[in-house]
Amino acid sequence: xxxGGWIIMLISVASVTSLFCWCIYxxxxxxxxxxxxxxxxxxxxxxxx
Amino acid sequence: xxxxxxxxxxxxxxxCWAEWAMGRAGGQKGYNSSPGILGALTGRKNxxxxxxxxxxxxxxxxxxxxxxxxxxxxxxxxFMAGNLDFxxxxxASAFFGSFVGISDNGAAFGFGIKQxxxxxxxxxxxxxxxxxxxxxxxxxxxxxxxxxxxIILALVVLVRVMTLGTPDPGNPDxxxxxxxxxxxxxxxxxxxxxxxxGDWQKxxxxxxxxxxxxxxxxxxxxxxxxxxxxxLPEQLTNFQLWLDAAGQIFFSLSIGFGVIINYASYLxxxxxxxxSGLAATSANEFCEVGLGGLMTVPAAFTFLGVxxxxxxxxxxxxxxxxxxxxxxxxxxxxGFLFFFLLFLAAVTSSLSMLQPGIAFLEExxxxxxxxxxAVLGVITAIGSGFVVYFSKDLKAxxxxxFWVGTFLIFVLATMQIIIFGWVIGIKRGLKMANQGASFxxxxxxxxxxxxxxxxxxxxxxxxxxxxxxxxYNIITGQQEYSSYWKDLFIEPNGVARFSVLLIxxxxxxxxxxxxxxxxxxxxxxxxxxx
Numbered sequence: 001x002x003x004g005g006w007i008i009m010l011i012s013v014a015s016v017t018s019l020f021c022w023c024i025y026x027x028x029x030x031x032x033x034x035x036x037x038x039x040x041x042x043x044x045x046x047x048x049x
Numbered sequence: 050x051x052x053x054x055x056x057x058x059x060x061x062x063x064x065c066w067a068e069w070a071m072g073r074a075g076g077q078k079g080y081n082s083s084p085g086i087l088g089a090l091t092g093r094k095n096x097x098x099x100x101x102x103x104x105x106x107x108x109x110x111x112x113x114x115x116x117x118x119x120x121x122x123x124x125x126x127x128f129m130a131g132n133l134d135f136x137x138x139x140x141a142s143a144f145f146g147s148f149v150g151i152s153d154n155g156a157a158f159g160f161g162i163k164q165x166x167x168x169x170x171x172x173x174x175x176x177x178x179x180x181x182x183x184x185x186x187x188x189x190x191x192x193x194x195x196x197x198x199x200i201i202l203a204l205v206v207l208v209r210v211m212t213l214g215t216p217d218p219g220n221p222d223x224x225x226x227x228x229x230x231x232x233x234x235x236x237x238x239x240x241x242x243x244x245x246x247g248d249w250q251k252x253x254x255x256x257x258x259x260x261x262x263x264x265x266x267x268x269x270x271x272x273x274x275x276x277x278x279x280x281l282p283e284q285l286t287n288f289q290l291w292l293d294a295a296g297q298i299f300f301s302l303s304i305g306f307g308v309i310i311n312y313a314s315y316l317x318x319x320x321x322x323x324x325s326g327l328a329a330t331s332a333n334e335f336c337e338v339g340l341g342g343l344m345t346v347p348a349a350f351t352f353l354g355v356x357x358x359x360x361x362x363x364x365x366x367x368x369x370x371x372x373x374x375x376x377x378x379x380x381x382x383x384g385f386l387f388f389f390l391l392f393l394a395a396v397t398s399s400l401s402m403l404q405p406g407i408a409f410l411e412e413x414x415x416x417x418x419x420x421x422x423a424v425l426g427v428i429t430a431i432g433s434g435f436v437v438y439f440s441k442d443l444k445a446x447x448x449x450x451f452w453v454g455t456f457l458i459f460v461l462a463t464m465q466i467i468i469f470g471w472v473i474g475i476k477r478g479l480k481m482a483n484q485g486a487s488f489x490x491x492x493x494x495x496x497x498x499x500x501x502x503x504x505x506x507x508x509x510x511x512x513x514x515x516x517x518x519x520x521y522n523i524i525t526g527q528q529e530y531s532s533y534w535k536d537l538f539i540e541p542n543g544v545a546r547f548s549v550l551l552i553x554x555x556x557x558x559x560x561x562x563x564x565x566x567x568x569x570x571x572x573x574x575x576x577x578x579x
Contacts, residue, residue, distance in 0.1 A: 001230035009233040012050050013339045020335035023328035030321065030487055 050233065050338070052285060052294040057334065060295055063502040064304040064462050065330050066490055067469035069322035070482035072313025081314040082409035083307050084563045091472045094571040099468075101559045102461045103307030104409045107402035108425070108559075109453040109552055110306070112432035113446040114399050115176065116149075116157075119169040120367060121392035123148060123162075128384035130162060133371045138353040141368045150440035154544075157440035169437060173430065176396065180403045181422050191400075195393035202386050203340045206370075209377045210348045216376060222257030223354055228347030231256045231355065235281040240264045243273040254355050292513045295506070296455060301337050302330055303401070305462025311405040319485035348373045366391075403429070409559065413566035428555070435551060439544045448548040451533050459513065463506040470499040 001009075075086025083103025087096045127133050127148075135141045149165055150157030160166040179191065215224040231254075238261065241249040255264045255276065268274040284290060299305050313322060349369035374384035403425060410421040439445035469478045475495050483489045515521045520530040530538075536545035563569050 001226050002234050002236070004236065005230050005234035008050060008235055009229065009343075012054070012233075013343070016331065016334040016338045019327075019331040020339075023324070023331045026324055026487065027328050030324070 050342075051281065052290045053297060053338075056291065056294040056298045057330075059497060059502055059505050060462070061298045061302050061304065061330055062327070063494065063498045064466050065302060065309065065326045066323065066482050066494070067466055067478065067498060068304060068309040069313045069326040070478060071465070071469060071473070072310035073316045073318075073320065073322050073484075074481045075310070076314030076316060077318055080412065080568075081311060082405060082412050083310055084409065084569055085412050086310060086314060087468060088569055088571040091468060092571065093472070094569075096468065096472070097563050097569050097571065098560060099464050101556065101563055102457060102464065103310060104405050104559050105552070105556050106305070106307050106453055106457050106461055107404075108406045108429065109432070109449055109457075109555060111399055111402040111406075111429055113436045113449055113454075114395070114402060115172055115429075115433050116165070116169060116437050116446060118176075118392060118395040118399055119165050119172045120149060121388050121395050122172055123165050123168040124367065124371070125385050125387075125389035125392055126168070127162065128371075128374065128381055128388060131381055132163060133375070133384060134381070135371055135375050138368060138372060141371050144371075145367045149443065150437075151443060152441065154439050154441045157437050165437075169433075172392075172396075173433065176399050176403065177422060177426050179396070180400055180407065181419065191393070192397050195390060195397070199390040199394055200336065200340070202383070202390055203336070203344065205383065206373065206387055207340060207344050209383075210344050210351075210373055213348070213351050213373070213376065216351060220354075222259045223351055224257075225347055225351055227257045228350035229343070231350050232342060232346045237279045237284065238264075239277050239279060240268065241275050241277055243275075249275065249277075256350070256355055288509065288512050289516070292509050292516075295459075295509050299458045299462060300454070301333055303398070305458040305465065306402070307405045307461060308401045310465070311408055312401065314408070317485075321486050322484075323482055323486035323488065323490055345369060409562070412568050413562040415567070428558075432551060432555070435547070439548075441544075444542065444544045445548045448533065448536065448545045449552065452549060452552060456514075456518075459506070459510045463503065463510060466498060466502050466506065470503060475499040 071086060071090060075081070075090055078086075078089040080086045080089050082100070084097035084100030087100040087103075088094055124133065133141075133144065135144070144163075146152065148163060150159070157164070157169075158166045211225060213225045215221055217223055234256075238255040240252045240255055242252050244250055252274070255261050261276070264276050268276050303309060309326075316322065316325075345365045349365045352369055352372040370387070371384065374380035374387070377383060403422075406425045406428075407418065407421045410416065410424050411418060414421070414424070416424075436445045436449065469475075473481075475498060478498070479490055479495055517531050518534055519528070520534065521528045533545070536542040537549060
């Protein structure tokens, strides 16, 4: 691999990893009950009509 | 990779945020299916027919995706049984062909351990069992443990790939460093041949010092051969690169599938869709670029060379990775774990493809979840049976993948961003997206989502159709219809024609239900005021 290849690879991997880690941090530091949570135990469509 | 990142910023994030925002807003109006959401949000009753694509695409893709899912499970079991200790790439390819039934129609229905039939039935039943249980008890619980486990295992495999060195001393060019170079080097080196018309055509890509010296020797012996370096700017002027980048973005982020808009419809009014969308896309990018990009292609190059590393991601995964596991300590165990976790990841995808269809059947037929699951089960069982039976050269899979998994995804994604930016309006759309967000969508994305993304998509879609459907080479001006077009109109292929007929029948069925459903009888804006 050439020097240019190394540079592109390291920048690409570092940038996606940083973005991912930042998102994980934001998700974990946001109070769950407010804005980030799993889907409801019973979604509306689970009920029989 | 540069084209891929630009496509990610322009297409990926734009459509992702648009789908999340429209889905959540549609859910607040009481709709979970794409036809309902688009009709309710725009106040235009005919747009529900465009929403039909948001149901058709995931349902049709499910029909062949479940087949691929069965490959993953089958590979996991065969690793555990010690059947995948390959000594060469040819052995790996031969097993793959035999396992998926590539030699003849009906060959995939074998029920031995080295055939896909049993695994297919097991996977189909598992999917419908999980979807029957509902979203949170089924999919969410499942993903909570399976996804982190997959990432940890991928990191272990990554370490092994990076330490492969040069597995075949007789072929010193086939090493990990060159594998990474093939993937990441900004300048490509090609051996080209002069055609009768005087144009230069690519013979092969050259990676590695020995290959380069051989190519230079060949070129110096013939005036019709040359070795040429292609710089990064020159590569970026090749629109095929942009088409590939856009296609990869669609598939890897599941945008334009009709899935996100459906999932987002179950969120609450104050949920943060901006952060959720960004987190989902960044997790995918990390897995794809940070793990997959360093693992699959370099491994395929190291064992199979340039020719082996240029195939589809699926082909690479099922041919190259078994070779990696064969050459590592406890490879049998790691091979089993990797393919089993890949299978689990595939299950999460296939479940997500079923939910839009279920929501649509519930709304259009006014039936409960369990009946809806049963109806969809019958439809997809027929479709999957068709795809799996016609396994010769994977013709049915390939045809549906092209017309739905590529063509219709382009159409649906383009349609969604145009509706978001121009019908709903970018101001209202961003307001919908920013509701409850811990940080807003960057302002620049107002301009990007309204102008840049639609223009970019329309341009590459026009070029893609011109080249990949009608076979017109914009650079050379030559025309040769694509195999997909030939299969339908020039050299008719029965399986390809029936595959397209299947797509049309399912689309007509969904459109019919959308047209008669009471819940989808929207009034155009203004009609109710008069």
